[in-house]
Amino acid sequence: MREAIALALENVRSGAGGPFAALIVKDQRVIAKGSNRVTSTNDPTAHAEMVAIREACRVLRNFQLEGCELYSTCEPCPMCLGAIYWARPSRILYASSAAEAAAAGFDDQFIFEEMKLPAEKRRIPMTQMLREESLPIFAAWAKQPNKLSY
Numbered sequence: 001m002r003e004a005i006a007l008a009l010e011n012v013r014s015g016a017g018g019p020f021a022a023l024i025v026k027d028q029r030v031i032a033k034g035s036n037r038v039t040s041t042n043d044p045t046a047h048a049e050m051v052a053i054r055e056a057c058r059v060l061r062n063f064q065l066e067g068c069e070l071y072s073t074c075e076p077c078p079m080c081l082g083a084i085y086w087a088r089p090s091r092i093l094y095a096s097s098a099a100e101a102a103a104a105g106f107d108d109q110f111i112f113e114e115m116k117l118p119a120e121k122r123r124i125p126m127t128q129m130l131r132e133e134s135l136p137i138f139a140a141w142a143k144q145p146n147k148l149s150y
Contacts, residue, residue: 003030004073021034032055034049049080056068056087064088075094
């Protein structure tokens with residue numbers, strides 16, 4: 001965790017991005033590092049955890065992080081938490097809380113609240129369309145003999 005904290009502090013001091021960093025560890029060895037790159041890459045998904053997950057999956061040549069631990073300098077946001085659950089590491093360790101991040105201007109509580117609302121009541125309108133036309137996609141997937149479930 002100290003290495004992640006040092007990486008986040010360096011990210012802030014260098015002006016490369018926000019005050020967040022993450023490490024992926026497997027067998028007590030760091031296999032991937034990530035720091036927040038949202039503003040430096042103009043990519044809203046370039047959170048530290050996302051960057052670290054992408055790198056760890058590339059290193060392991062796998063889309064899951066079985067047997068890995070994720071160290072993050074802050075409690076994960078909703079997007080990162082979703083990605084973490086999809087990646088399936090063994091556990092998450094974090095330093096600062098979401099409340100402490102919110103006090104520094106990184107408040108994502110509204111996203112958690114939005115997720116509880118029905119689609120039609122969310123701040124960004126969501127409209128379902130062409131449902132019937134989309135269903136054959138799932139039927140084709142179900143019949144795919146060599147699919148990798150995730």
